[in-house]
Amino acid sequence: ITQGNFEKLYTDVWMIIDDIDSFENYESKIDFELERATEKTKDRFVTAVMQGFSGDNPDDPYEALSDGYRIALEESFCSIDSEYKVIHYLGTYNDEDISTATVVYKDENAIIYNVTTNKKYQKNGVCKKMMSEIMKDLSSIGIKVVCVQTEQGFYTEQVYKKMGFKEIMLGIGYSK
Numbered sequence: 001i002t003q004g005n006f007e008k009l010y011t012d013v014w015m016i017i018d019d020i021d022s023f024e025n026y027e028s029k030i031d032f033e034l035e036r037a038t039e040k041t042k043d044r045f046v047t048a049v050m051q052g053f054s055g056d057n058p059d060d061p062y063e064a065l066s067d068g069y070r071i072a073l074e075e076s077f078c079s080i081d082s083e084y085k086v087i088h089y090l091g092t093y094n095d096e097d098i099s100t101a102t103v104v105y106k107d108e109n110a111i112i113y114n115v116t117t118n119k120k121y122q123k124n125g126v127c128k129k130m131m132s133e134i135m136k137d138l139s140s141i142g143i144k145v146v147c148v149q150t151e152q153g154f155y156t157e158q159v160y161k162k163m164g165f166k167e168i169m170l171g172i173g174y175s176k
Helices: 039-052 067-075 126-140 155-162
Strands: 006-017 033-036 085-093 096-106 109-117 145-151 166-175
Touching: 006 155, 033 126, 039 067, 039 085, 039 096, 039 109, 085 126, 096 126, 109 126, 145 155
Parallel strands: 109 145
Antiparallel strands: 006 145, 006 166, 033 085, 085 096, 096 109
């Protein structure tokens, strides 16, 4: 699609849950553990995110991340004086890192990024269970509204909608 001299690259879908206490408690076929990533598990977390966004589908907008993204992830573990707080989550199964998510929050609002599931564990409810556990954790620290962002038309958009996220905004990226 072209708009003037610009070509459309993607459409982001921004979705929210505005009552996380009503978020459904999902289970997974895989009995994995989800924990907050720490400085000690930082390298494992970063590797899992980078691997989670790599694959062989050239149409996947998240098919690969740049080295700059890896550096930004590593630096996000550094303690800085900010009104925004960051929590990284790492899911493990049989000593293998299988899922990730990052939450950035302020006051009662949060956004979830870096949601990945290792490809060999996809379609087993890992993402849904991870989101349930994250929602419980966020509720315990006073978060009320949670936002996610994904690409329009991709599998994750439907997964988030089935979990109860409501679309609030579209963002279109263009290139000249």
